[in-house]
Amino acid sequence: MIVCSCNVLSDHDIRNAVAVQTPRTAGQVYGCLGCSARCGRCVQTIRKIMDDAQSACASTCRGAHDGGS
Numbered sequence: 798m799i800v801c802s803c804n805v806l807s808d809h810d811i812r813n814a815v816a817v818q819t820p821r822t823a824g825q826v827y828g829c830l831g832c833s834a835r836c837g838r839c840v841q842t843i844r845k846i847m848d849d850a851q852s853a854c855a856s857t858c859r860g861a862h863d864g865g866s
């Protein structure tokens with residue numbers, strides 16, 4: 798699904814950038830993908846995708862630690 802129509806970024810592009818380059822802000826996500834924010838309408842959606850990806854990662858890490866000790 799296209800999340801950013803200005804830069805033609807998909808939710809997959811965002812998730813991939815978050816997983817590989819670990820940006821801390823939505824602005825950094827654009828940089829990771831070689832572009833910059835234009836109209837800004839997608840910022841909230843990008844933040845939501847980042848939050849979802851980071852909480853999924855935290856759950857995975859917590860599960861790994863719980864099972865490992």
Ligand code: FES
Binds near residue numbers: 834836840
């Ligand atoms: S929709 Fe992403 S900057 Fe415009």
